[in-house]
Amino acid sequence: MLVLTRKSEQKxxxxxxxxxxxxxxxxxxxxxxxxxxxxxxIFREELVKDSVAETAPPVPVPTAEVxxxxxxxxxxxxxxxxxxxxxxxxxx
Numbered sequence: 001m002l003v004l005t006r007k008s009e010q011k012x013x014x015x016x017x018x019x020x021x022x023x024x025x026x027x028x029x030x031x032x033x034x035x036x037x038x039x040x041x042i043f044r045e046e047l048v049k050d051s052v053a054e055t056a057p058p059v060p061v062p063t064a065e066v067x068x069x070x071x072x073x074x075x076x077x078x079x080x081x082x083x084x085x086x087x088x089x090x091x092x
Contacts, residue, residue: 006022007022007025008023009022009023010022017037017040018035018036018037018040019034019035019036020032020033020034021034
């Protein structure tokens with residue numbers, strides 16, 4: 001993350017098409033202006049998070065990934081059993 005300190009009326013350039021202007025600093029609030037191409041969609045983060053949380057369907061996990069995880073878990077379980085047997089054998 002790039003952190004910049006700006007005063008009122010100072011600007012930040014992002015690429016060739018986006019200009020962010022600090023309009024006013026009042027206490028702990030900052031008013032900014034954003035000049036960007038019309039096709040560039042700009043959202044406040046909290047609105048996007050709320051919207052996504054309310055409307056997003058659960059993300060499906062592809063079957064191949066589920067099978068891979070199951071296979072890895074089964075393999076790990078077999079390995080743990082084998083190691084336990086070896087430990088018991090060595091102790092006797």
